[in-house]
Amino acid sequence: MKLNQGVIAAIILGAMVFGLTFAMQFVGGLGGDKDQTVPVIPKVTNNPSDQEGTDQELTFRARVMPEDGQSMLENEFKAGGQQDYWFTHEGTKPLRVGLEQKNCTCTNVRIFQIDKSLATPYLSADGGKIDLAKLEMAAKDPKLKAQMEANAKVSQLEKDETPVLAPGTTGWVRLQWKTEKMGQQRLTATLWMGKKGSANDARLEALTMVRPGLLVDQPEKSVDVLSPLVSEKKIFFNCISSTREKFELLAKITRPRPDETLTIGKPEPMTDKELQEERTRMEGVPVLSGYRVPVTVSYSVPGGKDLMELGPFTRQLEFLIGNPATKESEIDTKVEVRVTGRVEGEFRVLDSEQKGRLSFGVFQRTLGIKKDIKVETELTGVELQLDPAKTSQYLKVRAAPGWPQDLGGRRTWRFFVDILPDIVSGPFPRDDEFYRDSAIYLKSPGANPRSIRIPVDGRADN
Structure with a gap:
């Protein structure tokens, strides 16, 4: 029994050795010569973010204008506005930039890369970096700014252009907007750098106040x-x-x-x-x-x-x-x-409020309304009559029977004034040719003619 067990163990051991040897030879055969190495092929990509430095970002002189975050850029209604944000690329590798998002469809975003020779005079003493504050101040000179702009390389970020900025590039990002809404506005544009959606971005803000020109x-x-x-x-x-x-x-x-x-x-x-x-x-x-x-x-x-x-x-x-x-x-x-x-003169309108006008108040358009008004004078021997050519067309005016009346040294006229049903609608007067000059006109003919205007107002509801 012990002999049989030993034989079995020897057989199993031999099988294991044979299997291991066979496997090593089989695998080696698949790989060819055992001294030959398999090269690692690098992953090829056309993604510019893998080549144009996602670990870099532009240096801006300021990202919020005005810089105190409280005052406003004054803009005129319908005249438009713009703000330039000066930057320099201090990195050592090319950097691609683009427009991530903006909060206003009226905003145009462009990037201007100026000629290096125009920025060189503003290198700072420490490390040879561009002094953006001095450069921006110098560019307030209209002639210099015009020269920079005329020779600048301009990219329309608004049109999905994504320029690659070489190390040392200097210029500005321009936000441009329409001013068709009065009051305060906060306009923003966010730029991505290196790769869209990356953590490297720049949010540019403009706090504006749009006012009338006059x-x-x-x-x-x-x-x-x-x-x-x-x-x-x-x-x-x-x-x-x-x-x-x-x-x-x-x-x-x-x-x-x-x-x-x-x-x-x-x-x-x-x-x-x-x-x-x-x-x-x-x-x-x-x-x-x-x-x-x-x-x-x-x-x-x-x-x-x-x-x-x-x-x-x-x-x-x-x-x-x-x-x-x-x-x-x-x-x-x-x-x-x-x-x-x-x-005021020789004639006086007798109305309850002593304002010289006739108020119809609020009434139903379908019913119309009737009123009357009196006019008096201390003159003797004068006449007063309606001037239909000037009186508003929707007013039906007629002299009251039995008038004028003379009493206490005064002569008084009474006139009935009607607005017929469905003739007017809404408030009057208002800025409409039919309602603009809502008034009754009276005239006193004779050697010294006189015209009297009695304004009317009211509202006809449905």
């Missing part, structure tokens, strides 16, 4: 009362710009009348003291330049005998910045203001 101190000014005793009033509008150091101002009456009694004088440039007063009043809004515009309203037509219509009045003026080169106005700068007042 501002006026008040949207409405009143001359109060004009009468034979106070036949003329003069007021001034202050027109300023927070975006332009100088400009040409144009002023006009929006819809002048044939017998206009309002005149606009020549704009007068504001003094330094007046500009400072405006800065104080505007509470932090920049005031770079401005004009004072004299406006005179007279009881009678200047140089004529016609008198201004009795009753409340409103005149609309327009102020615009003019373009000296084209002799045209810049419509985007237009500001509209109003001049109001009341003309």
Whole structure:
């Protein structure tokens, strides 16, 4: 039994030795000559990030403008804006850059690589690096900046261009934007460096404030009362710009009348003291330049005998910045203001609020509304009648039977005023040809003719 066990063990041992020897020879046969080595073939890639230094990044002079993070870049409405962010590539390998993202579709992003000869004069003493602060300051010279820009290599990052910057490259990234929305905006653009999506990126920010090109101190000014005793009033509008150091101002009456009694004088440039007063009043809004515009309203037509219509009045003026080169106005700068007042004279409108107007209030459009109004005078032997050519078309006006009446040295007229159903809709007056001059016009014929304007207002709801 022991003999058999020994024989079996010997057989197993021999089999193991044979198998091991066979395996070694078989594997060696697959590999060829045992002294031959298999070369390791490197992985070939066309990915530029594997060749153009993902461990590098550009050095920017500043990434947020303005640098305090609180003040704003002042831009004019519809004029556009831009900001340059100066950089240098201090690395030792080429670096590819591109646009990762931006927060505004109105932003254009370009990179300018300037000629090295233009940057060399601004090498610092320590290590020969570009002093970006000095370079940026020098580039405030329009001639030098124009030279740099004319000779620069420009890449449109906005159009997915991804330039490779050589070591020592200097230039700027320009963010450019439209200004079609008033108020504060934070515009950003993030650049990737080496590889899109890598940790090496640069977020550039511009804090902007978009303001109108032209501002006026008040949207409405009143001359109060004009009468034979106070036949003329003069007021001034202050027109300023927070975006332009100088400009040409144009002023006009929006819809002048044939017998206009309002005149606009020549704009007068504001003094330094007046500009400072405006800065104080505007509470932090920049005031770079401005004009004072004299406006005179007279009881009678200047140089004529016609008198201004009795009753409340409103005149609309327009102020615009003019373009000296084209002799045209810049419509985007237009500001509209109003001049109001009341003309008193021989006739007086008897209304409950003593404002010389007729108010219909709110009424149902489908029902219409009826009102009446009285006018009195201390003159004797005068007549008063409707002037249908001037009166608003949607008003049906007729003299009340049995009027005028004479009592206590006064003559009084009464008129019925109706708005028929489904004739008007919405508020009136408003900026619409049909509703703009909502008023009743009366006239006193004779040797000394007189016109009376009685404004009307109200709202017709459905």
